[in-house]
Amino acid sequence: MLAIDTATTFDSQSAGGLLTSALRERAADQHYLKLNGLAKSFGKTQVFAEIEAEIARGEFITLLGPSGCGKSTLLRAIAGLNDVDAGQIIVDGHDITSLPPQRRGIGMVFQHYALFPNMRVAENVAFGLRMKKVRPEERERRVSEVLRLVELTDQAQRFPHQLSGGQRQRVALARALVVEPQILLLDEPLSALDARIRRHLRDQIRDIQKSLGLTTLFVTHDQEEALLLSDRIFLMHQGRILQQGNAESLYTRPVDATAAGFMGHYNLIGRELARPLLGYESDSPRVALRPEALYLQPDTSPQGQQDEYANFPTQPLPDNAGPGCPGVIRRHQLLGNIVRYEVDCQGLRLNVDVLNRSARQLLPRHLRVMLHADLDEVQALGGNETAATSQVSHG
Numbered sequence: 001m002l003a004i005d006t007a008t009t010f011d012s013q014s015a016g017g018l019l020t021s022a023l024r025e026r027a028a029d030q031h032y033l034k035l036n037g038l039a040k041s042f043g044k045t046q047v048f049a050e051i052e053a054e055i056a057r058g059e060f061i062t063l064l065g066p067s068g069c070g071k072s073t074l075l076r077a078i079a080g081l082n083d084v085d086a087g088q089i090i091v092d093g094h095d096i097t098s099l100p101p102q103r104r105g106i107g108m109v110f111q112h113y114a115l116f117p118n119m120r121v122a123e124n125v126a127f128g129l130r131m132k133k134v135r136p137e138e139r140e141r142r143v144s145e146v147l148r149l150v151e152l153t154d155q156a157q158r159f160p161h162q163l164s165g166g167q168r169q170r171v172a173l174a175r176a177l178v179v180e181p182q183i184l185l186l187d188e189p190l191s192a193l194d195a196r197i198r199r200h201l202r203d204q205i206r207d208i209q210k211s212l213g214l215t216t217l218f219v220t221h222d223q224e225e226a227l228l229l230s231d232r233i234f235l236m237h238q239g240r241i242l243q244q245g246n247a248e249s250l251y252t253r254p255v256d257a258t259a260a261g262f263m264g265h266y267n268l269i270g271r272e273l274a275r276p277l278l279g280y281e282s283d284s285p286r287v288a289l290r291p292e293a294l295y296l297q298p299d300t301s302p303q304g305q306q307d308e309y310a311n312f313p314t315q316p317l318p319d320n321a322g323p324g325c326p327g328v329i330r331r332h333q334l335l336g337n338i339v340r341y342e343v344d345c346q347g348l349r350l351n352v353d354v355l356n357r358s359a360r361q362l363l364p365r366h367l368r369v370m371l372h373a374d375l376d377e378v379q380a381l382g383g384n385e386t387a388a389t390s391q392v393s394h395g
């Protein structure tokens, strides 16, 4: 009896202990990389300020924003290539803010692959290990492993000038990975590549990152790339993180007009037009609506051009469709499987996306249409659209 009691007590204590340490570990994993109040200026130019972020172990984060908003400088600061004026960078509980780059355990790939032209692929990849005085047999094992990972085994003995742009960038990636970094930083690694290679390498990077569970920060100004790749996106504007969240929350719930303007080709509509145009009452000064949340129908009023509606693309209206507002097609752009129409309505030019099913269904310029909004998708926006408030939405 006593033995059983003792055993029970012992078990529950050890289980409790295990549980606590598992919880502690999980909590530490959630805050694996912390950026606390980072700020940086070059002379009088403030590049970024008040950067606050918590990144989980294994997360893929994209820093997204227009040119000059401070993405690269922030990434370089995390790598230790730039110092910061204020704030801390914490990795796994350790403050690395003042450590030199080589002691941070961070790998970085730049837009322009800085490979050594006189070294073969395998030597380029082995360089970091050589610097760390890793033994030759271990070096060889790790180089061949990482070359296999980036699918370059067959190119190991080539020189950089004998490789395509995509292959060179994969060498750069292999070079960053071979030293087994804790964090991988990618500064627009795809932007010098053509569209097809870019898509392939993008998928490859994501697969490798997932298979290694590697905490990764990726810089781009391409919103499609950000939406496709990321666990979370940090949308940057003028040196601040304007909004952070997963792709769905950034795309469908922008915090303000700046975020809306950058993320989804949103239509921004002032309060005074929201009612006549959409049939939407708003207390906010502006509302935003994605192009795919607007629907086109033939104009059945006497002014409509009945004989031109024969091939009108059928688009069932959503349950909560607005009453409709007459408009006129001004032009269209073909975006692959989407046709984006510009439609004039109440003095505004609005973007409307329609599935590109058939060339016969393309709507001609000057056609009169009715425009209906999906009222469930209307986003009311705050007043100060350029304010750099940071909203965290893990949604």
Ligand SMILES: Nc1ncnc2c1ncn2[C@@H]1O[C@H](COP(=O)(O)OP(=O)(O)OP(=O)(O)O)[C@@H](O)[C@H]1O
Residues within 6 Å of the ligand: 042, 045, 047, 065, 066, 067, 068, 069, 070, 071, 072, 073, 074, 221
């Ligand atoms: N070494 C430097 N000295 C002075 N100003 C700099 C320096 N590096 C960057 N800047 C300035 O800091 C601002 C942010 O630059 P940064 O390269 O971080 O932006 P970015 O968002 O990465 O832009 P891009 O997408 O064009 O690369 C820019 O105004 C740039 O001119």
